[in-house]
Amino acid sequence: MTTVYVTHPRYVEHDLPGHPEHAGRIRAIWQQLDTTGLSNRLGRLEAQPVAEEWVAAVHTRPYLDLLNKVERIQDQVIHLNPDTYVGPNGYTIARLSAGGVVMAVEAVLSGKAHNGLAAVRPPGHHAMPGYSMGFCLLGNVPIAAHYARQVHGIRRLMIVDFDVHHGNGTEAMFYDDDGVLFVSTHQYPFYPGTGAADDTGRGRGKGFTINIPLAAGHGDRSYTALFEQVIWPAAARFQPELMMVSAGFDAHWADPLAGMRLSLTGYAYLTRELIRMADQFCGGKIVFVLEGGYNLEALAHGVRNIAHALLGEDAISDPLGPPRVDREPDIEPLINRLRSIHALP
Numbered sequence: 572m573t574t575v576y577v578t579h580p581r582y583v584e585h586d587l588p589g590h591p592e593h594a595g596r597i598r599a600i601w602q603q604l605d606t607t608g609l610s611n612r613l614g615r616l617e618a619q620p621v622a623e624e625w626v627a628a629v630h631t632r633p634y635l636d637l638l639n640k641v642e643r644i645q646d647q648v649i650h651l652n653p654d655t656y657v658g659p660n661g662y663t664i665a666r667l668s669a670g671g672v673v674m675a676v677e678a679v680l681s682g683k684a685h686n687g688l689a690a691v692r693p694p695g696h697h698a699m700p701g702y703s704m705g706f707c708l709l710g711n712v713p714i715a716a717h718y719a720r721q722v723h724g725i726r727r728l729m730i731v732d733f734d735v736h737h738g739n740g741t742e743a744m745f746y747d748d749d750g751v752l753f754v755s756t757h758q759y760p761f762y763p764g765t766g767a768a769d770d771t772g773r774g775r776g777k778g779f780t781i782n783i784p785l786a787a788g789h790g791d792r793s794y795t796a797l798f799e800q801v802i803w804p805a806a807a808r809f810q811p812e813l814m815m816v817s818a819g820f821d822a823h824w825a826d827p828l829a830g831m832r833l834s835l836t837g838y839a840y841l842t843r844e845l846i847r848m849a850d851q852f853c854g855g856k857i858v859f860v861l862e863g864g865y866n867l868e869a870l871a872h873g874v875r876n877i878a879h880a881l882l883g884e885d886a887i888s889d890p891l892g893p894p895r896v897d898r899e900p901d902i903e904p905l906i907n908r909l910r911s912i913h914a915l916p
């Protein structure tokens with residue numbers, strides 16, 4: 572059994588120098604995986620663009636028409652909104668990004684790989700059904716989740732989003748759906764402004780969204796406690812058949828955009844806990860998907876640590892060390908509140 576690693580050299584074509592979500596992010600990851608020899612130990616696949624039918628499963632027709640139009644007419648980088656740019660062939664690159672996630676999921680569910688890593692961009696968890704948002708063009712994880720359900724009959728899919736921002740796009744696409752358990756840890760209040768603890772889903776989806784809004788300053792100890800007392804019991808109750816992780820490294824203490832205090836060692840611990848959950852509940856079927864992370868060292872070593880963990884290797888790389896400030900706000904009140912809202916055992 573192998574770990575599938577999906578990426579594509581064309582991801583660097585989506586670029587805007589000076590923008591936090593620039594092409595140097597994926598280059599830093601490639602370099603880290605190549606120089607450590609990890610690329611050779613992983614089963615590397617080149618992403619293919621996702622078919623538009625799968626994109627249309629989570630996005631509106633007018634939005635796809637807009638992306639197609641922008642792809643045809645523009646010869647320069649334009650902004651779809653103040654945060655989100657799209658350049659030449661932008662829609663093609665976005666479909667290569669979502670396609671990379673679909674391929675990783677396909678490899679795992681068809682038994683060709685044990686687990687997977689999709690090192691893709693542009694990221695996806697803020698993309699809404701009808702518009703782009705927060706550097707994201709297409710809902711990469713939701714598109715692949717839809718594929719897993721339609722093609723492989725997955726009935727219970729758990730998505731854990733540990734990017735520092737609320738995964739509002741992913742939430743929106745499954746908010747009234749009881750087949751997807753969406754769990755998001757995020758700084759709050761913060762961009763994009765959503766993700767309150769009381770937002771738990773709608774209709775049949777009530778209780779299948781678990782938002783974990785964190786004050787700035789939480790780090791390894793708080794996240795560890797949350798995983799133990801909230802995420803583990805929620806996973807045990809849901810019994811997922813597949814796990815997907817929206818892996819953003821912007822909750823690292825050195826990230827320039829956000830104010831959380833996770834270390835790379837803390838991130839590696841969370842990664843291993845998620846793999847342990849997948850081992851326990853769904854035969855190890857888990858796919859990690861790149862989202863944000865704007866300190867290139869934290870990003871590259873974070874992804875490297877995911878690769879080590881997926882391969883079953885003990886190594887953890889943490890050149891940045893622990894945060895300078897060791898104190899964290901008290902996490903217990905939030906844990907108690909979440910355990911009560913979600914009636915966790």
Ligand SMILES: [Zn+2]
Pocket residue numbers: 734735736819821862863864
């Ligand atoms: Zn983020």
